Amino acid sequence: MLDPNRSIADLVSEHAECAAVLRRHRIDFCFGGGRSLARACEEHSVDLDELTHALEHAIRSRGPVPADPRGLSTAALIAHIERTHHAYLRQALPFLDRLAANVARVHGATQGNLREIAAEVALLRLALELRLEREETQLFPALESGRAKDAAAELATVLDEQHVVGAALRRLRDLTCHYEAPQG
Template sequence: MTFPFSTNTLVRDIVNELPKTSDVFKKFRIDFCCGGNIPLSEAITANGINEEAIMEELRVVFEKYSAAETDLEVWTKSDSTTIIDHVINHYHRTSEEELLLLSPYVTKVSRVHGDSHPELLKVHELFYEFKKELMEHMAKEEAVVFPLIKQLADGTVENREEAINMIVELEKEHDHAGEILRQIRSVTSDYTLPLDACGTYRLVYKRLEDLEGLTFMHVHLENNILFPRYF
């Protein structure tokens, strides 16, 4: 099977075609969700990445996963209601649970190790800002915006302009959530653990990084597949 991507391919289109490539973009710190509407070449230049290295990793993922990918229909071919249900069941519920479960660990680590590792105090601040904003964001999506999108899909929406404006507002909220996650990654030096990191410390960094990945896929599915249908 011929490798279908080049440096001229939009980042978001690569992930749309083969979701597993998101792991490569995450590794190279390329924003494929909020900032995915640019050619790969532009992302490579902006991040100072070795073009040959990233293209080789994308080829490896393509050869390994292209034939086995089973969820492409959810990403690109399903109707909006199916996508919305997938977002709610897979991303909203999972994110809510993880935010609630992770909170006491973030608090504990910052309290116990904050004096010797002051970056943890900033992590604590950023995490709780992210938690508050994402919880409110998801609640608004489910109560207001997703029902409007379903009405856009079936042609029954009463005020199309208002509905579009609300989608645009969601995208701005996505941008801000992404910025908070980038700040967490920066202040933790890409989740690099100090030599004296205890088990809870390690747990927090691992789960924060996993939460970042979950959020990026959540935002990608909305920003790059669901929302563009209505602009």
């Protein structure tokens, strides 16, 4: 049985399949990840037993477990991040930006917030692309070369900039009513 006092960030770190369950319940495990499972349920008026059951089901149902990135060397972890996550974002962000702009252009007159959504997607793209660049040119080289002071400073900057990304994602969630398609 899952410990209700465990942080939701730790839960998702160990069991990535729990992320989808938490998202369905609109529980933020990234920016609010330090909260316990019990506290998150209380804040979101979610039944703890029901959520625990759904999380345990997701854990039991998972497919093959990928290698735990916490066990990788610094160089291997950086390579994994760049190959998996950065490559995906470099492909997906321009597509999403163009798609949001096109939808706003075609349907913006009848769906008032589509222009706001497109603007927020463009802001998110810019913030994430700047972050990828900073990680690849500043943070990762400092980590790989063992320059702890430089790495700590770059990491602090990246974490500060994360607030821009988080704000854009929260605004998109609000503008889209939790990513629900509009009626009609």
